[in-house]
């Protein structure tokens with residue numbers, strides 16, 4: 001019998017009625033002859049509510065106890081789904097992350113999975129049980145409960161699919177799949193039938209919000225075939241697999257955008273070795289992630305350096321940057337949180353030099369000013385004014401004729 005790993009996100013298990021819908025779905029897959037491992041997220045906004053509750057106690061948290069608290073959300077939904085399955089006469093058992101053998105490092109609230117000992121899961125599968133596993137949690141090498149970072153149930157599911165050598169990992173969510181752009185912005189946006197791991201990884205980290213980026217990375221590393229699909233509908237989702245197995249290579253597969261962007265610029269930075277290191281090391285030491293960086297041409301012995309960070313880290317970053325400005329003798333700095341990032345993503349663009357020009361042309365035609373540009377093999381991103389973002393996404397979608405994509 002082949003094995004499927006399925007994952008149901010918070011919105012798919014948000015109420016008992018929805019949990020019942022999940023159970024029906026599992027019964028169907030069961031009738032198709034699959035062995036099933038099911039990973040669940042916490043019901044609806046449970047994780048946020050638990051965080052809020054802890055917030056009423058104070059704001060200095062013991063990370064160990066926070067993980068102990070947050071892990072309860074997934075245990076609740078795992079048990080409720082199992083009870084529902086049993087009430088329908090379907091043999092099922094729920095397991096916590098640690099019962100399922102998920103071992104992590106000790107980084108509370110953002111732990112990484114080190115290995116999975118699947119014996120217990122296997123035993124339960126041999127007894128013909130549907131095995132329901134609490135996502136987002138594991139046990140650290142020090143024997144403490146850990147959680148895997150927000151959205152971490154995706155990573156639990158992909159890692160389990162890899163270890164159990166599942167035929168496929170199905171991520172059930174509240175959207176139909178991966179789209180060529182956010183359908184709320186572009187009404188012609190099309191669902192993609194397939195995307196490559198690389199494309200998914202770029203789209204996930206560019207704020208498409210469908211999958212935890214770490215899960216896409218884990219799937220790529222272990223070659224787990226993924227499908228993202230709607231738990232409320234009976235239709236095919238988007239399949240995510242190795243690029244060279246795809247039939248049609250497109251230049252551009254999707255337009256991603258991200259509003260969680262702030263820009264910082266440093267002026268008249270001395271043009272000397274080690275300066276960039278001093279700026280970015282300071283930020284790294286404070287766990288502030290820098291995304292795009294540009295350095296202007298040198299004027300005399302100075303140049304300007306600008307970079308972007310997550311907007312929600314701006315208040316934390318500003319004092320650090322001001323300190324660096326003093327230290328290195330730059331003339332000053334400025335920042336803006338009214339910018340956004342628009343990106344085109346596509347595995348096919350590596351071999352097509354016209355793509356960048358077409359992107360800039362589309363933005364120019366709409367009179368949109370570009371503040372910064374960054375490229376990788378399969379992505380080109382531009383920072384623009386936030387107010388222009390919808391216009392930019394629509395213009396790029398039209399330019400690359402993504403309404404015709406299959």
Ligand code: ASP
Nearest residue numbers: 041047136150151152153
């Ligand atoms: N419940 C956790 C969260 O909301 C994990 C997950 O949903 O994947 O982030």
Ligand code: MG
Nearest residue numbers: 009010041151
């Ligand atoms: Mg969630």
